[in-house]
Amino acid sequence: MEIKIYSTPTCPYCKMAKEYLSSKGIAYQDLDISANNVDKEEMLKVSGQMGVPVIVINSEVIVGFDRARIDSLIGK
Numbered sequence: 001m002e003i004k005i006y007s008t009p010t011c012p013y014c015k016m017a018k019e020y021l022s023s024k025g026i027a028y029q030d031l032d033i034s035a036n037n038v039d040k041e042e043m044l045k046v047s048g049q050m051g052v053p054v055i056v057i058n059s060e061v062i063v064g065f066d067r068a069r070i071d072s073l074i075g076k
Contacts, residue, residue: 003055004056005017005021013064031043051063051064
């Protein structure tokens with residue numbers, strides 16, 4: 001399972017999403033769009049959104065911290 005979280009350091013929902021996945025023991029790649037324009041452009045391409053977090057789980061895109069959708073995609 002591949003999980004990417006496009007985030008910024010000051011985003012409370014990004015922090016919640018990362019803490020939630022960590023609490024489940026699930027590894028993810030954290031991409032700080034405030035520090036990397038390549039990651040920001042990639043996030044815009046996959047989601048069409050400027051808001052964070054954008055969570056990509058096996059090519060499924062979630063905009064925002066949607067715990068129920070995350071659970072359904074990770075099989076929990």
